[in-house]
Amino acid sequence: MTNLFNDLLKDSESIFKNPVALDYDYHPKLVPYRENEQHYMANCIKPLLQNRNGKNLFIFGKPGIGKTIATRHVLKDLEENSDEVQQIYINCWKKDTPYKIVLEICDQIGYKWIQQKKTDELFQKVKEILNKTSAVLVLDEADKLEDVSIIYSIAEDIYKKSIFFITNDKEWINNLDQRLRSRLIPENLEFKPYNMEETKGILKQRVTYAFHSNVFDEKAFNLIAEKTYHLNDIRTGLFLLKEAALIAENKSLKKVSLEHSQEAIEKLTNFTPKDEKNLQDDEKEILELIKKNSGKSIKELYGIYSANKELAYRTFQKKIKQLETAKQITLKDHKEGWGYYKTVEFGYKKTLNDF
Ligand SMILES: Nc1ncnc2c1ncn2[C@@H]1O[C@H](COP(=O)(O)OP(=O)(O)OP(=O)(O)O)[C@@H](O)[C@H]1O
Ligand SMILES: [Mg+2]
Structure with missing residues (x-):
C-alpha cells in the first residue's frame, strides 16, 4: 500500500502561519470600521x-x-x-x-x-x-x-x-x-453591512495574521472578498479563506489560486456560517435527525424525535425555527388542502433573493 501521507505538506511547510486567526471567535487586536x-x-x-x-x-x-x-x-x-x-x-x-x-x-x-x-x-x-x-x-x-x-x-x-x-x-x-x-x-x-472596501480590509487583515506572506494569490483573494461582500457576512468570508487554503494544501500546493477559491465557494451552498458552537445539545441532536431525514415534514420529524425523547411539539417547532435562523436548515412551505405544512431540509439553501 502506498503511504497515504507521503505527499502531504509536512507540518513545517503548512501554508497557514496561524490558523486560529480564521476562527470565528478569534479576537483580532483591532476592530476597524466600527x-x-x-x-x-x-x-x-x-x-x-x-x-x-x-x-x-x-x-x-x-x-x-x-x-x-x-x-x-x-x-x-x-x-x-x-x-x-x-x-x-x-x-x-x-x-x-x-x-x-x-x-x-x-x-x-x-x-x-x-x-x-x-x-x-x-x-x-x-x-x-x-x-x-x-x-x-x-x-x-x-x-x-x-x-x-x-x-x-x-x-x-x-x-x-x-x-x-x-x-x-x-x-x-x-x-x-x-x-x-x-x-x-x-x-x-x-450595524450596517460593510461596504466592499471595508470587507476587503477586514479579510486582508486576517490573511496577514493567518498565512505566510504571498500565500494568497490576488485573484483568489479578490474573488472571496467579492463573494463575502455580496453575502454581507464576514464569517462566511473567513470560512472561504480557510476552505480555499485547505483545498490548496490538500493538493500539496503552497499557493492558493483562483480555482481553489472557486471550489471553496461551491461548497458554500450547503454550508452554515452561523457559529455552530452556539447550538445547544438538543439542537445538535435535532440537526442530526434532520440530516438523516432531510425532506420530511416537521410533524414527521417530531414523530421520530418524540419516540425517544420527551419534548413538547411547540418547543420542537421553536428549535426548528432556531436552526433555520442559525442557517443550518431550510424550511419549505407546501400547500395541502386549505392549509400549509413545512418540510425541513438539511443545509441552508436560501439565496439572497429568498429574503
Ligand atoms: N471590523 C472587523 N474587524 C475584524 N474582524 C471582524 C470585523 N467585523 C467582523 N469581523 C469578524 O467577522 C466574524 C463575524 O463577526 P461577529 O461575530 O462580530 O458578527 P455578528 O454581527 O455578531 O454576527 P451574528 O449576528 O451572527 O452573531 C468574526 O469572526 C469577527 O472577528
Ligand atoms: Mg454575534
Missing part, C-alpha cells in the same frame, strides 16, 4: 465611570457584521482602563434560561458558593455584589432567551448598569412587554 459604533457604546457606559447610571442599548443588524466582536472589544477596553465597572458578557443562545444566566454571571464575577441555591437566591448574591460597584451586562443573541424575566430582575434590582442587547431581529425589542420596555428605554444602534 469605530463609531464603539464610541456610541462607550458613551452609554461612561456615566458608570462617574458613579451615575448608564444607558441601555439595543444593538441590531444582520449576521456576521461585527456586532459581537465590536462589543467585546469595548468590554476589553473598559477592563483595561477601569476596575470600577464589572463586565458581563452572555450569549443567550447558550444560556437561555434565568438559572443558566445567573450561574454564568456568578462565574464571571467570581462568586463560587452556588451549590444548592435556586435562581432567586443566586440572583440575590449577584445583586449584592454588583450593587457594590456598577456593571455592563451584554446579552448577545438576546432573541434566543426562553424567558425574559431575568431582564426584569436586572433592570429593577441592579442600580448602576448598562444593559446591551444584541440581536439580528430588529423587532425583538418592540415585542417585549410594555412594562419591561418602559424600564429599559434603550437607545438603538444599528
Whole structure:
C-alpha cells in the first residue's frame, strides 16, 4: 500500500502561519470600521465611570457584521482602563434560561458558593455584589432567551448598569412587554453591512495574521472578498479563506489560486456560517435527525424525535425555527388542502433573493 501521507505538506511547510486567526471567535487586536459604533457604546457606559447610571442599548443588524466582536472589544477596553465597572458578557443562545444566566454571571464575577441555591437566591448574591460597584451586562443573541424575566430582575434590582442587547431581529425589542420596555428605554444602534472596501480590509487583515506572506494569490483573494461582500457576512468570508487554503494544501500546493477559491465557494451552498458552537445539545441532536431525514415534514420529524425523547411539539417547532435562523436548515412551505405544512431540509439553501 502506498503511504497515504507521503505527499502531504509536512507540518513545517503548512501554508497557514496561524490558523486560529480564521476562527470565528478569534479576537483580532483591532476592530476597524466600527469605530463609531464603539464610541456610541462607550458613551452609554461612561456615566458608570462617574458613579451615575448608564444607558441601555439595543444593538441590531444582520449576521456576521461585527456586532459581537465590536462589543467585546469595548468590554476589553473598559477592563483595561477601569476596575470600577464589572463586565458581563452572555450569549443567550447558550444560556437561555434565568438559572443558566445567573450561574454564568456568578462565574464571571467570581462568586463560587452556588451549590444548592435556586435562581432567586443566586440572583440575590449577584445583586449584592454588583450593587457594590456598577456593571455592563451584554446579552448577545438576546432573541434566543426562553424567558425574559431575568431582564426584569436586572433592570429593577441592579442600580448602576448598562444593559446591551444584541440581536439580528430588529423587532425583538418592540415585542417585549410594555412594562419591561418602559424600564429599559434603550437607545438603538444599528450595524450596517460593510461596504466592499471595508470587507476587503477586514479579510486582508486576517490573511496577514493567518498565512505566510504571498500565500494568497490576488485573484483568489479578490474573488472571496467579492463573494463575502455580496453575502454581507464576514464569517462566511473567513470560512472561504480557510476552505480555499485547505483545498490548496490538500493538493500539496503552497499557493492558493483562483480555482481553489472557486471550489471553496461551491461548497458554500450547503454550508452554515452561523457559529455552530452556539447550538445547544438538543439542537445538535435535532440537526442530526434532520440530516438523516432531510425532506420530511416537521410533524414527521417530531414523530421520530418524540419516540425517544420527551419534548413538547411547540418547543420542537421553536428549535426548528432556531436552526433555520442559525442557517443550518431550510424550511419549505407546501400547500395541502386549505392549509400549509413545512418540510425541513438539511443545509441552508436560501439565496439572497429568498429574503
Ligand atoms: N471590523 C472587523 N474587524 C475584524 N474582524 C471582524 C470585523 N467585523 C467582523 N469581523 C469578524 O467577522 C466574524 C463575524 O463577526 P461577529 O461575530 O462580530 O458578527 P455578528 O454581527 O455578531 O454576527 P451574528 O449576528 O451572527 O452573531 C468574526 O469572526 C469577527 O472577528
Ligand atoms: Mg454575534
